[in-house]
Amino acid sequence: MARLTQEFASRNERGRNMKKKQKNYELILGASITLFMVILLLVGIFFTPYDPDAMNGSARFAAPSLAHLFGCDHFGRDVFSRVLKGTGTTFFVAAATVILGGGIGIFIGAFTGYFGGWADEVLMRVNDVLFSFPHILLALVFISILGPGKYNVILALAVVFVPSFARITRSEFLSQKEMDYVKSARLMGASHIRIMFVHIFPNVLPAVLSMAAIGFNNAVLAEAGMSYLGIGVQPPDASLGRMLSESQTYLMSAPWCAIFPGLAVILLALGCSLIGDGLLKKEGGK
Numbered sequence: 001m002a003r004l005t006q007e008f009a010s011r012n013e014r015g016r017n018m019k020k021k022q023k024n025y026e027l028i029l030g031a032s033i034t035l036f037m038v039i040l041l042l043v044g045i046f047f048t049p050y051d052p053d054a055m056n057g058s059a060r061f062a063a064p065s066l067a068h069l070f071g072c073d074h075f076g077r078d079v080f081s082r083v084l085k086g087t088g089t090t091f092f093v094a095a096a097t098v099i100l101g102g103g104i105g106i107f108i109g110a111f112t113g114y115f116g117g118w119a120d121e122v123l124m125r126v127n128d129v130l131f132s133f134p135h136i137l138l139a140l141v142f143i144s145i146l147g148p149g150k151y152n153v154i155l156a157l158a159v160v161f162v163p164s165f166a167r168i169t170r171s172e173f174l175s176q177k178e179m180d181y182v183k184s185a186r187l188m189g190a191s192h193i194r195i196m197f198v199h200i201f202p203n204v205l206p207a208v209l210s211m212a213a214i215g216f217n218n219a220v221l222a223e224a225g226m227s228y229l230g231i232g233v234q235p236p237d238a239s240l241g242r243m244l245s246e247s248q249t250y251l252m253s254a255p256w257c258a259i260f261p262g263l264a265v266i267l268l269a270l271g272c273s274l275i276g277d278g279l280l281k282k283e284g285g286k
Contacts, residue, residue, distance in 0.1 A: 027278025033271030044084025052081040071256040085238035094219035101158035105165025113173025131163040172204040213276035
């Protein structure tokens with residue numbers, strides 16, 4: 001009997017050690033893909049082989065080669081240079097959307113979750129109304145009012161993303177505000193602002209970060225979709241979605257014009273999606 005007990009104990013110990021050694025492959029792969037794309041867009045800020053907007057009639061539909069790594073489009077523009085610039089534009093729009101929409105949503109969620117009362121009821125009902133509409137449809141409504149353009153896309157998507165961040169943050173604050181460490185902070189005379197953002201917010205941060213990664217992924221796809229429809233980022237700014245729209249006519253004769261911008265969109269979205277999944281897995285494994 002003692003031998004069986006010892007064997008079971010050793011198996012459990014091995015299981016725990018294997019669990020500790022198990023790597024978070026989603027987080028590692030997502031971070032690697034995102035880092036690769038960030039390096040590409042940083043290179044595109046300071047250097048591109050050709051002017052992304054320079055037209056060259058003699059290079060129309062030039063196939064990928066050493067001179068033009070990703071080939072040329074129907075205006076003779078270098079696709080590699082335009083992908084570098086377009087990746088930077090899409091990344092900027094997505095990051096600005098998450099920062100603006102996430103910042104407002106986190107503040108609203110923290111305020112309503114911590115204080116409650118009539119403000120919680122009013123703001124959450126408004127939040128529910130916005131949340132009831134599909135994100136892309138609501139963004140299209142705002143764009144139709146504001147007009148196309150890079151900064152209008154950021155503003156429209158930020159408004160659409162506020163309800164998601166507010167709801168997640170509020171639920172986390174509701175679960176944290178009755179914890180013993182919060183009650184101790186109140187007894188020690190800490191102010192509400194200090195309790196919210198010094199004591200509670202660090203414990204809410206993992207959920208917020210995973211939501212930010214998922215939001216970035218959605219913002220990339222939304223920006224590419226709106227630019228594809230012609231109501232997003234406007235020329236002369238390079239946009240991956242607009243490049244896909246322009247290349248659809250030449251998909252069979254010059255597929256490289258669509259393949260490389262499409263790969264850039266996929267990698268941007270995939271990297272952040274894997275980071276979000278990895279953060280959720282890490283938080284759930286604690």
